[in-house]
Amino acid sequence: MSPARREQIGQRKTQQRDAIAAVIRQSDGPLTIVEIHLRARRRVAGRQLGIATVYRTVNLLLQREVIHSVILGDGQTRYESAGLDHHHHFRCRVCRTVYDLPGCMLDPPAGARLPAGFRVETHELTLYGTCPRCSRPPRRANR
Amino acid sequence: MSPARREQIGQRKTQQRDAIAAVIRQSDGPLTIVEIHLRARRRVAGRQLGIATVYRTVNLLLQREVIHSVILGDGQTRYESAGLDHHHHFRCRVCRTVYDLPGCMLDPPAGARLPAGFRVETHELTLYGTCPRCSRPPRRANR
């Protein structure tokens, strides 16, 4: 009888995992899988980094709540450190840049004014519009 | 010379399209493609409804802004009528059901308390937690 497969994941420290975790930790905005892959790839010396490992590691970090996923409604899941202060995001409709917005703008602190029985654990708020750079119409043609 | 393919979509009224549009219009929460397919299927009499038609029709309705997509990051895009009053969503962590939450809980009515220069046009808020049904622990084993 073959012993059941009882792999314990997340037990070992590897270059790939370190690179992926560091990339997310050091980013100044949430990153997509592809972005994480591209950046982490440059950090592993003398070996490769497959996209499958990125997916596996990101899912591991999610489970451990080292990172959170960020949904911006464009169909691309992004990931950011879980250790950041509570904040929300702003995505510019024009240049697509995502900005972190410090603080929380939820009035009833995520719970009140809800139909009875709903227990809120987390929330995600994203604002969409035009960022300072894209709002300001150029006054002159060349400048 | 063969004439260019110049198909004009959305020109004809069919049972399939009517069924799909009605299902979304009458729902009390955003629906996934599969949910739309299941429900619309029951409404077409004497013919079939392929999943491809659901995708095509949903994309047509999206283009015309008859419906909007709702992305909650669980890998399932959902769709809802564009005509609804402003509202937000709650997704139950346990049963995955998505509920509509009427009204808005944003304190600074979506604009104030932002760094200067950011012009907010829309926003999206999603609450995650446990719904009434899943919060209430069963008092007895059989009931």
Next chain:
DNA sequence: TTCATTGCAAAGTTTTTGCATCTTT
């Protein structure tokens, strides 16, 4: 009768998984 619409199947994407190999411990 014309040509948009449909279903099916094939092709594209994105994410997950099986497995042999490699590497950490």
Next chain:
DNA sequence: AAAGATGCAAAAACTTTGCAATGAA
């Protein structure tokens, strides 16, 4: 040496697209 981790390729899940057949107008 043992068992977790990786890369690759295959599989799974989700969408889109080509095409012949169907059906709305």
